[in-house]
Amino acid sequence: xxxxxxxxVFLGYxxxxxxxxxxxxxxxxxxxxxxEQPIKFPHYIHAGKLGLDCKFCHQYVDKSxxxxxxxxxxxxxxHQTAAHDRPEVQKLLKYWENKEPIPWVKVHDVPDYVYFSHxxxxxxxxxxxxxxxxxxxxxxxxxxxxxxxxxxxxxxRLKGAxxxxxxxxx
Amino acid sequence: xxxxxxxxxxxxxxxILVSDAIIIAITVIYFIYLSFLTGATLFSAGFIYRGRTEExxxxxxxxxDLIRMAYSVKGAILLGLLPPLALALAYAQIFYGSGLEVARxxxxxxxxxxxxxxxxxxxxxxxxxxxxxxxxxxxAVAAVFFLFLAAYGLISVNILSFFPExxxxxxxxxxxxxxxxxxxRLLHFMVFTLTVTGVSVLFFTFNLSGGNVDxxxxxxxxxxxxxxxxxxxxxxxxxxxxxxxxxxxxxIAESLQGYYVAAGLMAVLxxxxxxxxxxxxxxxxxxGSLAYVLMVLATLVLxxxxxxxxxxxxxxxxxxxxxxxAKFEEKLALEREELKSAGGEISVARGEQIYNARCTSCHxxxxxxxxxxxxxxxxxxxxKPDELVKFILNPVKVNPDYPPMPNxxxxxxxxxxxxxxxxxxxxxxxxQQGKQ
Numbered sequence: 223x224x225x226x227x228x229x230x231v232f233l234g235y236x237x238x239x240x241x242x243x244x245x246x247x248x249x250x251x252x253x254x255x256x257x258e259q260p261i262k263f264p265h266y267i268h269a270g271k272l273g274l275d276c277k278f279c280h281q282y283v284d285k286s287x288x289x290x291x292x293x294x295x296x297x298x299x300x301h302q303t304a305a306h307d308r309p310e311v312q313k314l315l316k317y318w319e320n321k322e323p324i325p326w327v328k329v330h331d332v333p334d335y336v337y338f339s340h341x342x343x344x345x346x347x348x349x350x351x352x353x354x355x356x357x358x359x360x361x362x363x364x365x366x367x368x369x370x371x372x373x374x375x376x377x378x379r380l381k382g383a384x385x386x387x388x389x390x391x392x
Numbered sequence: 393x394x395x396x397x398x399x400x401x402x403x404x405x406x407x408i409l410v411s412d413a414i415i416i417a418i419t420v421i422y423f424i425y426l427s428f429l430t431g432a433t434l435f436s437a438g439f440i441y442r443g444r445t446e447e448x449x450x451x452x453x454x455x456x457d458l459i460r461m462a463y464s465v466k467g468a469i470l471l472g473l474l475p476p477l478a479l480a481l482a483y484a485q486i487f488y489g490s491g492l493e494v495a496r497x498x499x500x501x502x503x504x505x506x507x508x509x510x511x512x513x514x515x516x517x518x519x520x521x522x523x524x525x526x527x528x529x530x531x532a533v534a535a536v537f538f539l540f541l542a543a544y545g546l547i548s549v550n551i552l553s554f555f556p557e558x559x560x561x562x563x564x565x566x567x568x569x570x571x572x573x574x575x576x577r578l579l580h581f582m583v584f585t586l587t588v589t590g591v592s593v594l595f596f597t598f599n600l601s602g603g604n605v606d607x608x609x610x611x612x613x614x615x616x617x618x619x620x621x622x623x624x625x626x627x628x629x630x631x632x633x634x635x636x637x638x639x640x641x642x643x644i645a646e647s648l649q650g651y652y653v654a655a656g657l658m659a660v661l662x663x664x665x666x667x668x669x670x671x672x673x674x675x676x677x678x679x680g681s682l683a684y685v686l687m688v689l690a691t692l693v694l695x696x697x698x699x700x701x702x703x704x705x706x707x708x709x710x711x712x713x714x715x716x717x718a719k720f721e722e723k724l725a726l727e728r729e730e731l732k733s734a735g736g737e738i739s740v741a742r743g744e745q746i747y748n749a750r751c752t753s754c755h756x757x758x759x760x761x762x763x764x765x766x767x768x769x770x771x772x773x774x775x776k777p778d779e780l781v782k783f784i785l786n787p788v789k790v791n792p793d794y795p796p797m798p799n800x801x802x803x804x805x806x807x808x809x810x811x812x813x814x815x816x817x818x819x820x821x822x823x824q825q826g827k828q
Contacts, residue, residue, distance in 0.1 A: 228669055228673070229666045229669065232628075232662055232665050232666060232669070233662060235628070235631070236631060236658045236659070236661060236662035236665070237658075237662075239631040239632075239634070239635055239658055240654075240655040240658035240659070241655075242635060243634075243635065243638060243651050243654045243655045243658070244651060244652070244655050246638055246639075246651060247646075247648045247650070247651025247652065247654075247655075248648070248651075250643070250646045250647075250648070250651070251648050254643050254646065255648075266711070266715070270715065271749070271750075272750060272753060272798075272800065273750065273800045273801040273802075274798045274800070275798065275799060275801070278798045278799075299762070299795035299796075300753075300754060300762040300795065301762075302762070303760070303761050303762050304753055304754060304761060304762045305753065352560075355556070355708045356708045356709075356711075356712060358712075359708050359711035359712045359714075359715055360708060360711070361711065364644075365643075365644070366556065366557075366644055366708065367556075367557050367644075368557060368642070368643070368644075373557055376560065376561050377560060380560060380561070
């Protein structure tokens with residue numbers, strides 16, 4: 223009698239841990255998995271295959287603290303005529319015709335108490351890939367760096383950039 | 393080991409798959425090898441110490457047998473020397489073009505494994521040749537230290553391989569990461585060592601080629617209790633460390649698939665724990681072989697889970713390899729084409745291929761698309777291919793009716809090929825128009 227209860231206790235123990243792991247998995251999927259965008263914009267075609275420079279669409283990355291999501295007009299410069307047979311481009315055209323903004327889901331964000339300037343980083347010659355990963359191959363955009371203080375400070379130390387609090391917390 | 397980075401082939405689809413398979417198979421072998429050698433040396437030294445201080449020859453005998461087990465299979469020592477080399481090659485293939493010189497991390501790992509295994513073998517021989525207890529224990533501790541360093545290297549490379557953010561802070565050949573993921577994995581390695589050592593004691597004493605034939609009843613009884621007890625303790629502790637590992641996991645390497653496999657690992661560990669319990673409760677060592685197989689299976693699932701973490705964590709690297717492989721195929725096809733046509737220095741065929749891949753999304757020859765039709769703009773470049781090359785390499789806005797052309801980043805050679813193709817085609821077009 224006593225013997226047969228031990229495997230059941232083990233089952234409860236391992237089962238509980240397995241359940242916690244599965245819960246963690248579903249929690250991750252709900253909270254941290256890369257978001258679906260309204261248009262599956264293929265960075266790997268534009269920045270990879272066609273070889274467009276990031277700045278061709280993200281025009282303000284070297285002029286402002288924000289890189290900015292490109293205005294729809296920039297898409298339409300080419301897609302007025304290009305690739306109308308693609309379903310994702312047709313979605314773009316629909317937004318354009320309806321004069322509606324595309325509800326892109328923000329992927330990269332830092333808290334409000336962090337001052338981050340794209341312009342400064344571009345001027346210092348930091349490659350976009352340092353923080354955003356290799357966008358030339360990306361099919362679905364996701365956050366590839368933690369963008370937490372440890373990450374920022376490690377890089378600042380390596381490059382000899384200032385590390386006093388005021389640099390990022392104004 | 394930098395040389396390995398240089399001899400790696402450009403990636404092909406099958407190279408990526410084969411490299412992952414090699415990493416899985418070799419890591420399983422290496423991990424079990426390091427765990428067993430560490431555990432056998434450490435516990436052997438413990439028993440030798442206990443046998444001497446308590447003046448009980450039984451423990452001394454058990455201690456000697458423990459370390460002999462590690463060297464009972466001939467050539468087993470080689471098992472520890474080949475994995476660092478094989479892993480260096482496979483990892484270098486996966487991280488081709490990533491900027492992470494992963495092969496260099498395996499150099500100290502190879503040296504530490506060599507020293508650790510050598511010291512452990514020396515300790516095994518020392519037990520017969522000298523009675524200086526302190527000397528024996530010191531050698532054993534040194535062996536464990538070096539084997540642990542090798543395991544530290546393996547674990548760190550593993551973490552590094554799915555946590556690209558850490559690449560920039562790694563300097564030198566030893567990948568110190570200094571974070572929770574590394575700390576918890578090292579603790580997990582220690583617990584894992586208990587399982588591997590315990591199961592191996594059972595397997596080597598009772599199952600492998602008839603087991604230890606010299607063993608009497610008391611010895612067998614003790615080996616069974618020690619082996620199964622140690623392995624059971626390790627197996628019951630493992631889930632807590634796996635849970636902790638996932639708690640400390642970098643978000644970038646997380647995936648639902650990874651969690652499913654981790655839950656599956658719990659199922660394997662559950663069966664293993666029940667088998668070990670049955671060995672203990674029924675005093676039935678025949679299940680030792682099954683326990684060994686389950687231990688190897690658990691290691692395999694653990695390593696597969698890490699592979700899923702790597703495929704998720706550096707997904708962009710895998711996509712890069714995939715794209716590079718496709719480019720390589722294209723290049724081969726083009727070379728074949730060029731061999732066939734055997735044209736001049738700059739091939740029109742190459743220009744046509746680049747044109748079709750890069751330019752046709754915005755241009756057509758005789759129709760306005762995004763950019764102007766070529767027939768309208770080419771006349772001013774006839775006889776001036778250099779001007780056209782210059783424009784392709786550094787486009788400027790000419791006609792206000794069209795959006796600016798982006799710089800496509802072509803090489804000088806590629807731009808020359810495209811220019812040659814365009815002018816060649818324009819010439820044919822003109823000739824055709826003339827006929828009509």
